[in-house]
Amino acid sequence: MHILSKSTYIKGEQCEKALYLFKNRPFLRDKLSMEQRAKFKRGTDVGLLAQQYFPGGLNMTPSSPSQFDKRFHETMSNLGNPAINVMYEAVFQYDDTLIMLDIIVRDGDKWRAIEVKSSLSLSPTYYKDAALQYYVLKGCNVPLSDMQLMYLNADYVKQGELDLSQLFLFQSVKQYAESYQDVIAKNISNFKNIIKQPHSPKIPIGNQCETPYRCEFHGYCWKDVPNESDKPYTIDYKSLYNLLGDTNQPTAYLNLLFYRPAVPIFDGDKPYTEFIIGFSILSNNGRYDRVYRWNCLDDMSRWKESIPLLIEQLAGYERVVCFAPQNITASLQRFNLDVAKELNYKIINLREVLQQSDFHHEKVKNDFSLKNVYESVFTDKTLFEHSRIILNATSDNLAERLLVDSDLELENKALRDIYNHLA
Ligand code: SF4
Structure with missing residues (x-):
């Protein structure tokens, strides 16, 4: 059974207290905003389209968290099955960390790992995401020809049928991921320790509460901060x-x-x-x-x-x-x-x-x-x-x-x- 996932790892990189609270006091989270729900929906729509770029794949999405281990073993066995060339949401686990990879495609005697983003450009957070996935894939001994981010081409103009080969762009992040592996190993070990502690780490509120994402424990951590929003508006x-x-x-x-x-x-x-x-x-x-x-x-x-x-x-x-x-x-x-x-x-x-x-x-x-x-x-x-x-x-x-x-x-x-x- 895993301890970390891609989203909890990213949380830990943003703030160790957020990671601790998520694992130990999830009920303290803020309500999901409509904006976050809209973003999530956008991501799902683009993700499904990206799968069509590599048609005929096997969908490995677990139907419930209890299926994670089963899906992991199936994924590993599918890698050795020559009849299977593409998997969507394949499940991998290593170092108590679980990832679900958007797309993995057979590439000769190796595999090409692909993470899909619904954006027009790539942020440093996406690179870190991919580096974690690379870490887990390597730990599972998956022979990788490349690790790529797949994202939307801002210059693509639709004419007639959607041309997926023009709509999507690919960026290799393998080299970056390689250079980041030691950091990931250290972070994972540190995060596992933090989660086990009896109390949340003493981290003061700060810029990390909004960057790169608004933290879902904002309401909880900021509740005692004098509320500036009680002051009336000003205008010229x-x-x-x-x-x-x-x-x-x-x-x-x-x-x-x-x-x-x-x-x-x-x-x-x-x-x-x-x-x-x-x-x-x-x-x-x-x-x-x-x-x-x-x-x-x-x-x-x-x-x-x-x-x-x-x-x-x-x-x-x-x-x-x-x-x-x-x-x-x-x-x-x-x-x-x-x-x-x-x-x-x-x-x-x-x-x-x-x-x-x-x-x-x-x-x-x-x-x-x-x-x-x-x-x-x-x-x-x-x-x-x-x-x-x-x-x-x-x-x-x-x-x-x-x-x-x-x-x-x-x-x-x-x-x-x-x-x-x-x-
Ligand atoms: S609100 Fe800020 S201090 Fe509190 S858990 Fe989130 S990032 Fe950390």
Whole structure:
């Protein structure tokens, strides 16, 4: 039975206390954020596509943790079976450390080990991941021709069928992994000792709590730190009023739902090209709220229908307030010059306006999201994470997709509340 896995090892590299808590007090973890869930889903989608690059493989994924040992022995026996050339999620164990390798492919009389990443570039953490896998594979005496990272090609443009040979890039990390083996052996031995201790290591909070990932014990370790988020927000009202101009014009609030699939869906798109899959417009005629909603979740190829609809529905308003993390003008221009011409002059991206007006609150320090701005302005209220909408919008479950319209509307109302409160 293993003691460490790839994820616990990476935790230990980030902070030994996080590793200890994970192994001994897992119930202290924070709730998984929607953003983390969205990332996880993205990774799974790309991982399945990467398997198709090496078709016909045997899927070794254990159905439960109790299957790990069985799968490990099957993996080792499959390596010697000439009828098996590719395995997905093959299980290896060495030095009390278990890994599941995304893909392993026969390469002459050796094997090529591949770890899949759903990103456009490779970070140092990915190299360390791969070095650990290499350590375990070598410990299992797997003859390796190479250890590679497989990731998305930022320059790939889809034309017709997905061309997997162009969509993915490979980077050998064997040399790096070789040079890192002593460090890994030492770390593993150290981590095994730490886990056995009666108390968690005394490690003060610091930069490691956010880097390279936000630690899942953040809530626990930071609970006694004086809460700066109790302090009210600050803003330079002079800049704000200058930037907002005449707020008495007929105003609509626009909530655009962008989707950035890791794997391009339409011809002409690259990985992570974004497009509009829904929107909600909120306005008020002096007595009643008017809501206009549109989405193309049932058939995303209809996304371009959003453009004429936006122009038509926003025609009667002099200003359109939105809150977008991206440069909305540039985004609209890329979609369609006409819509850019029609809308740009009256669009106010409240996010940019607030940033330029030095809006500050502890909550927005690391993430200037609508949720965090809303909760800084209205300290007794909460809003959900935007990733919830993306997760529901791309869900296979119809009931979840049906929640998207009302969530877009709720965000839009939060936007209006912030705008009315500050303007
Ligand atoms: S919150 Fe910081 S100190 Fe606490 S376990 Fe995580 S990384 Fe370590």
